[in-house]
Amino acid sequence: MDAHQQGTKNPYGMDEDCRNCPGLCDVRERVVHGYGDVGADFVFVGEAPSLGAEETGVPFTGDEAGERFQHILGSVGLNYSLPDSDEPELDNAYLTYLTRCRHPDRAPTDEEVVTCEPYLNADVRMINPEILVPVGQRALTELGEEYTTTPADDLDVDDLHASTVRGRGFELAPMVHPAGQTDEQTEAYVEFFLDLLDTDYRQTKGRRGR
Template sequence: MDAHQRGQQNPYGMDEECRNCPGLCDVRERVVHGYGDVGADFVFVGEAPSAGAERTGVPFTGDEAGERFQHILGSVGLNNSLPSSEEPELDNAYLAYLTRCRHPDRDPSDTEVTTCEPYLNADVRMINPEILVPVGQRALTELAREHTTKPAEEFDVEECHATTIRGRGFELAPMVHPTDLTDEQTETYIEFFLDLLGTDYRQTKGRRGR
């Protein structure tokens, strides 16, 4: 974890009482802001909190899919705690969502994703990672639209899983959402990520030393 960081949960002190989306703020239990190492090379981005993540307040935790995701992070050296931990000890990884609130009955609307975009943009700008990991199709579509020059609709997460996509300022390394991951896809991603860690993935863009 970054030596100057006090804690991993909502490290930038973003608004936990946000009222920008009436259709979400009146049905949510809490706002789930980013979590992890603010000096990370890798930022993992999902669509929206699951019921488990809403309960814990930590992205990608609190349920079976979260444990599968945290197992992957642990297998590549980014999580120093058990996959079942609700406050994982992350190193070189930061977790966030396109939208920070959960609706119990539906996926977030395009308007809600756009309204919440400044939070994610602020995370990415302040962390300045090397790799963005879209977790699931919605995250891949949104990040590809923002950070690549190709039409976002051309990117299918099943086809792009465990590959790298050259972006503007960042590489994307898409992952099938852990809810849908097969055992084979899980192992494929672990092997891919370990290989990625063994390459010179850092770009020369004025990063501070870790």
């Protein structure tokens, strides 16, 4: 974990009473900002909080999909807690979303993703990771459009799961959302990520030392 970090939950003190999306403010339970190591090489980005994450206030926790996700992180040395922990002990990993509020009946609208984009941009800019991990198709589409020159129609998370996509400033390492992963896909991602850690994945970007 970054030596200068004060905490893991919303470490940048982003607005927890954000009122920028009228269609979400009155139906959400809370805003779920980023969580983890602000010195991380790896930033994992999902679409929006699940019910479990909304209850815990921590991305990718609080349900079976979260446990599968945290199991993956633990299997590659990024999580030192049990998979069912509501506040996992992460190292070299930061978790966040395209949008920070959950609507109980629908996915985020395009307008809501755009409205929330400054929060994600701030996370990425301040952390300056080496690898962005889009978790699920929506995250891959949005991050692919922002950080790669690959046409959106060619970015299929099922095809690109457990592989890398070269981007502008970052590599993307897409992951099928844990809620829809098979055991074989989970095992494939763990094997892929362990191999990735064995490579010289760090770019020359003037990063601070860990």
